[in-house]
Amino acid sequence: MEMSFIPQNYEEWRHCITITCGQELTEAFINSRIQALQNKSDYMTKRFVExxxxxxxxRTLDWFVRAxxxxKHPSH
Known part of the structure; x- marks a missing residue:
């Protein structure tokens, strides 16, 4: 039986997006996800909440904002 993994913190979420899913966190991708997650009438956002x-x-919206x-301000 496969366990479902839901990230509980930013580090887990970032690993899930960038490593497990292979999705680069580009400005365009991040902005599109922020916009969708802020729109509670968006179909996929409704499904996410369900x-x-x-x-x-x-939490996920906050993590996209952090990303x-x-x-914008990478650490050195």
């Missing part, structure tokens, strides 16, 4: 809950939607800030 599957994972409002708290996970908010956006890291792109």
């Amino acid at each position: 599957l994972y809950g409002e708290a996970q939607r908010q 956006s800030e890291e792109l």
Whole structure:
């Protein structure tokens, strides 16, 4: 039986997106996800909330915002 993995923190989420899924966190991708997750009438956002809950939607939105800030202000 395969376990479902839902990231519980930013590091797990980032690993899931970039390593497991192979999705580069580009400015365009991040901005599109932020826009969608902020739109509670968006079909996929509604499905996300149905599957994972409002708290996970908010956490995921926060993680995309953090990723956006890291792109704008990379640490040295």
